[in-house]
Structures are given as structure tokens and as C-alpha cells.
Amino acid sequence: MWSWVGHRVTGVAIFFFLLVHVLDTALVRVSPEAYNVVIATYKNPFMALLEAGLVAAIVFHAFNGLRVILVDFWKKGPKYQAQLLWGVVGLWVLVMVPFLIRHLTLAFTGGH
Amino acid sequence: MAVTSEIQAPRSGRIAPKYTRHGSSRGNFEMLAWLFMRVSGLVLVVLVFGHLFVNLMVGEGVHAIDFGFVAGKWADPFWQIWDLAMLWLAMLHGTNGVRTIINDYADKDGTRFWLKSVLYAATAVIIVLGTLVIFTFDPCPPNAAAELLPSFCPAP
Numbered sequence: 001m002w003s004w005v006g007h008r009v010t011g012v013a014i015f016f017f018l019l020v021h022v023l024d025t026a027l028v029r030v031s032p033e034a035y036n037v038v039i040a041t042y043k044n045p046f047m048a049l050l051e052a053g054l055v056a057a058i059v060f061h062a063f064n065g066l067r068v069i070l071v072d073f074w075k076k077g078p079k080y081q082a083q084l085l086w087g088v089v090g091l092w093v094l095v096m097v098p099f100l101i102r103h104l105t106l107a108f109t110g111g112h
Numbered sequence: 113m114a115v116t117s118e119i120q121a122p123r124s125g126r127i128a129p130k131y132t133r134h135g136s137s138r139g140n141f142e143m144l145a146w147l148f149m150r151v152s153g154l155v156l157v158v159l160v161f162g163h164l165f166v167n168l169m170v171g172e173g174v175h176a177i178d179f180g181f182v183a184g185k186w187a188d189p190f191w192q193i194w195d196l197a198m199l200w201l202a203m204l205h206g207t208n209g210v211r212t213i214i215n216d217y218a219d220k221d222g223t224r225f226w227l228k229s230v231l232y233a234a235t236a237v238i239i240v241l242g243t244l245v246i247f248t249f250d251p252c253p254p255n256a257a258a259e260l261l262p263s264f265c266p267a268p
Binding site for chain 1: 150153154156157160161164168169172173174175177178179180182183199202203206207209210213234238241242244245248249253256257260261
């Protein structure tokens with residue numbers, strides 16, 4: 001039940017991000033300056049934390065989505081759905097730890 | 113005297129319209145939408161993870177993202193097609209997901225209609241805009257400051 005709630009909440013959040021992301025990327029069609037000015041406002045620690053949250057949501061939604069596919073199409077999927085959720089959580093940690101180390105290191109040190 | 117009775121095979125005859133599982137007007141749209149979520153989701157895992165890895169993890173990561181970075185990627189048809197597929201699949205996957213949520217939580221017919229109208233309008237605008245940007249994009253726009261452009265642009 002909570003995985004279902006999590007899937008919906010992360011899905012909606014990712015969808016609204018996607019709308020904004022296409023709009024900001026569309027600025028490359030306006031001018032290099034317009035795009036760079038807007039992207040520069042993303043390059044600060046606060047936005048880096050929001051990006052980390054976004055990626056956390058995407059990675060959960062992706063792995064839980066694969067779990068939903070297994071439950072629907074794999075004959076033993078429904079029987080092992082709870083164990084599969086632990087698999088989702090485990091894979092999520094496995095991906096998020098190196099991602100956070102790399103992304104937050106980049107965001108909080110060096111760069112421009 | 114034995115009583116004879118005719119035993120009908122179950123579900124042998126025509127099913128009354130009110131018991132058919134697919135409505136006549138909707139066809140099997142909902143089944144196709146359900147299948148699309150699984151197929152597009154599978155493809156999106158690859159496309160989105162690749163997108164995040166190349167843009168955030170490689171090289172300078174997020175610091176490298178500027179006009180020159182995007183121009184360098186979209187000068188290559190490989191990334192144009194990658195991003196185009198990601199745009200269409202992610203928008204349709206997300207739109208169908210939000211459509212499901214609207215159907216679940218908006219009780220009034222009018223509310224559902226308006227929410228879905230706004231949703232479909234936003235989806236159409238974003239897909240058309242994104243597609244046009246990918247295909248009409250010029251990595252070396254004239255009159256732009258040379259230091260903002262990718263290195264392969266001819267010197268002004």
C-alpha cells in the first residue's frame with residue numbers, strides 16, 4: 001500500500017518537474033545567454049539538494065515500476081511482491097549512496 | 113420416471129451487453145494504456161538513467177551544463193533521438209499517470225473534465241515545443257558571443 005502511495009507521489013512530482021525541465025531547456029532556442037542565465041540559478045547548494053530529492057524520487061519510481069511489471073507479468077511476482085519491495089529499497093540505497101556522494105561533492109565543491 | 117433436463121454449457125450463449133467487460137465506445141483503450149505504462153516505463157528506465165548519468169555524473173557533472181554542453185549533445189543525432197524518445201515517452205507516461213490520478217480523486221464530472229482538459233493542453237504544448245526545439249535548434253546561432261558556443265562553431 002505504501003509503495004503504491006510512494007509511486008503516485010513520486011510520479012506526480014516527476015511529471016511537474018518534467019514540464020518545467022522542457023520549458024527551461026527550450027531556452028536554448030531563445031539565446032545562449034537566456035539559457036545560461038537560468039541554468040546558473042540552479043547551480044547552488046539549495047538546488048543541489050532539490051536535485052538529489054528529484055533523483056531519489058526518479059530512482060524509487062523506476063525500481064518500483066520494474067517491481068510492478070514483475071508482479072503483473074512474472075508468474076511468481078504476486079507471491080514475492082513484498083520481498084520485491086525490499087529489493088527496490090535495497091537497489092535504491094545501492095544507487096543513491098554513490099550518486100549522492102558524487103553529485104553533492106560536485107555541487108558543494110569546485111566547479112565555476 | 114427420470115426427469116430429463118438440459119444442462120447448458122456455462123457462458124455458451126451471447127453475453128448480455130451489461131455484462132461485457134469492455135464498453136462499446138471505449139474499445140480496449142484502457143488495456144492499451146495499461147500496457148503502454150509498462151512498456152514505456154521499461155524504456156524510460158534506460159533513457160532516464162543514461163540521461164542522468166551523462167549529465168550529472170560524468171566529467172564536471174552539473175557544473176558542465178550550459179549552452180555549449182547542450183549544443184554539443186544535440187549536434188549529434190544520437191542524442192537528438194535519445195532526447196526526443198525520452199520527451200515523448202515521459203510526457204505520455206506522465207500524462208497517463210496523472211489522468212489516472214484525476215479519475216481516482218476528482219469525484220465531480222465537471223471537475224474531472226476541466227482537470228483533464230488542462231492536463232491534455234499542457235501535454236500537447238510541452239511535446240510540440242520540445243520536439244520543435246530539438247529539431248530547429250542551431251548549436252551555432254549567429255550574433256551570439258563566441259565564448260558561449262561549443263568549440264566546433266566557426267569563428268565569427
